[in-house]
Amino acid sequence: MTDTTTTRGARRPGTDGVDSGVGLTALLVAAARAIETHRTDSLARDVHAEHFVRAAAPCADWPVRIEQVPDGDDDPLWGRFARYFGLRTRVLDDFVVRSAGADIRQVVLLGAGLDTRAFRLGLPSDCVVYEVDRAGVLEFKERVLADAAAAPKAKRVPVPVDLRDDWAAALTSAGFDPAAPGVWLAEGLLFYLPAAAETYLVDTVDRLTAPGSALAFEAKLEKDLLAYRDSAIYTATRERIGIDLLGLFDPGPRPDSAGDLAAKGWFTAMHTPFDFTRRLGRGPRPEPNDALEGNRWVFAHKPGP
Numbered sequence: 001m002t003d004t005t006t007t008r009g010a011r012r013p014g015t016d017g018v019d020s021g022v023g024l025t026a027l028l029v030a031a032a033r034a035i036e037t038h039r040t041d042s043l044a045r046d047v048h049a050e051h052f053v054r055a056a057a058p059c060a061d062w063p064v065r066i067e068q069v070p071d072g073d074d075d076p077l078w079g080r081f082a083r084y085f086g087l088r089t090r091v092l093d094d095f096v097v098r099s100a101g102a103d104i105r106q107v108v109l110l111g112a113g114l115d116t117r118a119f120r121l122g123l124p125s126d127c128v129v130y131e132v133d134r135a136g137v138l139e140f141k142e143r144v145l146a147d148a149a150a151a152p153k154a155k156r157v158p159v160p161v162d163l164r165d166d167w168a169a170a171l172t173s174a175g176f177d178p179a180a181p182g183v184w185l186a187e188g189l190l191f192y193l194p195a196a197a198e199t200y201l202v203d204t205v206d207r208l209t210a211p212g213s214a215l216a217f218e219a220k221l222e223k224d225l226l227a228y229r230d231s232a233i234y235t236a237t238r239e240r241i242g243i244d245l246l247g248l249f250d251p252g253p254r255p256d257s258a259g260d261l262a263a264k265g266w267f268t269a270m271h272t273p274f275d276f277t278r279r280l281g282r283g284p285r286p287e288p289n290d291a292l293e294g295n296r297w298v299f300a301h302k303p304g305p
């Protein structure tokens, strides 16, 4: 990708594959899901996650089982942070399955990365899962899944587009039907986007959704992201696997997307991850200087007809 500027924010330079930049974060989450999968008390299982990690050069020495991590659960990166991603996967799995009830036949994964919900979840076979991410990430994903002869349970439509561009046209051209209700996820995505792109995303989801649709997304509430720059999670991720999350997050002030959706008539509920740790009995717990402290999971529903 070349450096360009759009109306929705200045482009960062860099590749659009999984080898570096924001694309590499998709592999971080895949490695976390691989570890979660092999736990005896796993919150979510994803048998494909390990294949992605094994197929990508930058993570040749990353663990895929907690037994390969010397400090186990006490490790800030592959213990606590990976468990966070396991919890997030489980909670959003439950949200998608619950929301994709009798009437919903389309799911949109914004910033899909290496998400394999189309292969894992018990979705109706006539359900279509649209996977929106940048071309390089989706190409890597296709290659690994084809090599593993993985068969999706629902119809899967990759939509290669940059979410800082006019992705609504790409999604509808790929077959998404704005007149029918859908389930949308923006998991681990919004804080990488410029504020204008996040506002466009929320406006677009609202514009393209029929009554009865649902959206879940992750947000960070901190006014100053750098407040946690010395936290164990950010430090370990930066120093041990070279992913500087704070360098990848957009530094500008964030829009109030939950408030914006509520103003558009959506019902919204906001939770901390720790709410689900308590509910499910597993997952990260609060700690001092906690980079997860400001993380919020928002669940929104557009009232039905």
Ligand SMILES: C[S@@+](CC[C@H](N)C(=O)[O-])C[C@H]1O[C@@H](n2cnc3c(N)ncnc32)[C@H](O)[C@@H]1O
Residues within 6 Å of the ligand: 022, 023, 025, 026, 029, 030, 110, 111, 112, 113, 114, 115, 132, 133, 134, 137, 161, 162, 163, 164, 186, 187, 188, 189, 192, 193
């Ligand atoms: C942390 S990963 C999360 C992936 C996936 N949602 C999951 O939880 O496994 C962030 C994803 O957002 C994608 N992403 C970030 N900025 C993007 C952009 N401007 N356009 C499209 N995708 C983007 C990255 O390529 C990456 O796959």
